[in-house]
Amino acid sequence: MLIVKKFGGSSVADRERIFNVAARCIEDYKKGNDVVVVLSAMGKTTDGLIAKAHEITPNPSKRELDMLLTTGEQVSVALMAMAIQSMGVQAISLNAAQIPMTTTTAYGQAKLKRIDSERIRHELDSRKIVVITGFQGVNKYDDLTTLGRGGSDTTAVALAAALRADRCEIYTDVDGVYTADPRVVPNARKLSEISYDEMLEFASLGAKVLHNRSVEMAKRYNVELAVLSSLSCAEGTIVKEKTKMEKMLVSGVAVDKNTARISVLGVKDEPGIAFKLFDLLARHRINVDIIIQSIGRENQKDISFTVDRTDLDEAMALLRENMEVLTAQAVECNSAVAKISIIGAGMTSNPGVAAKMFEALSGVHINIRMIATSEIRITVLIDEEDANRAMRVVHDAFSLAE
């Protein structure tokens, strides 16, 4: 069996944890498996390197920043190979250029294009554990690139696809995917299985277990993922195309506090205004999530929408500059809001789901400010101060703890 195992930065933060990971890899290896290990930079290394760059300049070039950051994973893989070797098992570390893992040229947010599996196969065939740098690639200019935060998950999935691995195991701080954040909802239950689409909704809603792009890639190449804890041996959650639990309406509840609401008030009620507004934001790469538009009265209407809280200042500045073009009377915002969502592949054909959610919230006097739905998700915008309470009542309403 060929197993790809990915460990994040906290799993290799110090000597003891490095040896813990080494022991887990050797355990699989000694059962006769081929083992590929993907690592992030140790602990807070990447943050430390970014701080060093910012000591030099507030706006380092992205090409040079990637040149700097890619050293982080190289340190991890070299030390891991040493640790495995010191335990009597052959190992070799490889960076992105040595494989090579080719990416697009977009420094800081490159996308993997092609992985050459020859060198890895060669090392596996000579019975070595192969330790590979996550998060990075090399572009057509032979320059180093990074895949963006969380990119090591994507590296692991891409390697699993390229090598046609039998398993792709993603080790994290938590031991699987839960029906809700266990720190907020004490009786949250670990899911044994979840579909790619549900996982994507979870990830995009702030349950930061897996990097979104890695799930998309796993779905595309049908790579079965196991989400496991690097600290315990507990059974994790399997992410795959079809789950056995089709009958379950709702898999979980997720909260996203990185959101803010913007209202553009009193715009003319005529065609093209909404287009102008969202085109303006799109050109500045500001993602808009939920949108509601008031019914026009006296030839005027209001448009409200949510953006990531991190984009709020830029969005507000843009809108204020363009009030005339947008025919807006005023622009307002509120960042003390949160999105709460229920996610489940089974809810499509069950119209009662949304009603049950709204009922649970109104039962504890939580105001719903906006609503959005997709095939497998219902999201409502509420006040941030209500978020944790909302999570618990919705979790209970759908009996997710059982």
Place this chain on the structure above:
Amino acid sequence: MLIVKKFGGSSVADRERIFNVAARCIEDYKKGNDVVVVLSAMGKTTDGLIAKAHEITPNPSKRELDMLLTTGEQVSVALMAMAIQSMGVQAISLNAAQIPMTTTTAYGQAKLKRIDSERIRHELDSRKIVVITGFQGVNKYDDLTTLGRGGSDTTAVALAAALRADRCEIYTDVDGVYTADPRVVPNARKLSEISYDEMLEFASLGAKVLHNRSVEMAKRYNVELAVLSSLSCAEGTIVKEKTKMEKMLVSGVAVDKNTARISVLGVKDEPGIAFKLFDLLARHRINVDIIIQSIGRENQKDISFTVDRTDLDEAMALLRENMEVLTAQAVECNSAVAKISIIGAGMTSNPGVAAKMFEALSGVHINIRMIATSEIRITVLIDEEDANRAMRVVHDAFSLAE
């Protein structure tokens, strides 16, 4: 003009020094020159990485150690490129694999084989300052290698040769090559020029201004070196084939305390014994420097020689194991010794030079324990406690301060 500038680790140890180096590079660039900068790892980075490896295992594999250490220079070059860019000048950092600089496979002590100048030329042609990792290379397996301590000097000289640079400037903590160590001999004088051969003798005798291999390479490819201070703008020392100062007998005095004397006593006075002894040491890569052999008496003789103090324990263990084969009665050693040398291209044809040196030493009652001479050097072994005093009297005897 194409200028290669090399800065050591202490010259890029922090933000301020990085900007100091950036400013010096930009100064040359703005005069219309093409500028290539070679950097070592920042400050004590390499020692820190070695310590990290030793936390994992006392004997890290050399291949993985090189994978680890090469990150050090990559951090330096990325930060330097950012600093230059932030000062408004185009720059790009390149590591050994990107160039590529090909080396032999001997991890930890690889030798440069070939430098591909295409990428560097391309970047210079687009008017960028090119910042290159010193000390490292890539071998035929695409694995990273290091050139051994001080290897960044060699990288700079090799780049200067490959690019047919007009100048190769090596920046160090000192501002040139002195007639003696200025910390010991206060009136030591800076040399404006010195020949490759003299520089080689200085370097091998502990005046650690330039890495020996870099001087050998400079001599082979006739690369004129300038040894300069990274802290001041003082005129440095030029190292080249022929110096203007042929008439000067002696260029300087150097002391080497990394030495120890071993005496193998009472060996049979018959052919082949000395060969056995030195062959044994050579097979264990222990360098032998000065050798003296007593005149045989009663079919016995004594052989004494010096080794690097760092090799002493290994050499003594080897000799004790092989006393029978070597027909030795006893093996003794003394590590409280030092080598003091005078170096000068002009001394070959001047038999009075040695006499003057010995006279100066005996005048202050310093015992000479062994003597060795080469074309441009006379070395004597003395007690370590006399070393600094010896340096001063010899420096005075040859009027080197004038």
